[in-house]
Amino acid sequence: MSSQDLTQVGAGLTIIAVSIAIYFLPALLASQRKHPHFAGILALNLLLGWTFVGWAVALVWVYVKPSTGRGTKPCPRCAERVKDAALVCRHCGYEFKDLPPSRAEPSLN
Structure with missing residues (x-):
């Protein structure tokens, strides 16, 4: 093989490698x-x-941001997301100590 043939083979391999990198760019990112x-x-x-x-x-x-789960909160025990108004985690049974504002008892001030 002459040096010109080796150069062409190297250029061809480089083109293939760059093409594969561009093809898988979304997965790499x-x-x-x-x-x-x-x-x-x-x-x-x-x-x-x-x-x-x-x-x-x-x-x-x-590049799309994953949903943050509006209207939900993470359970401190199992880290699953539950509704903000939940009193008990449906996944692990953890009882939330803080009452959501809609269920809190009104103050008598």
Whole structure:
């Protein structure tokens, strides 16, 4: 093999490596950002990334903030989310000591 052939092979391998990196860019970014839906993004990227639409949706999904669970609070025992008005965690049975404002007894001031 001549040096020109080796240069062409090296250039071809570089193009393939860069193409793979661009193809998996959404999954790589999701991993780097520790996205809670990394597995879903990877699956979408792997299965539908070959279509531009699938790749674009996966890339947008990386930057969409996960739901913070408005109207919910985390249980201090099991860390599952329950409604703000919950008095008992439906997952582990933890009883919340603080009453939500809507259920608190009115003050007699």
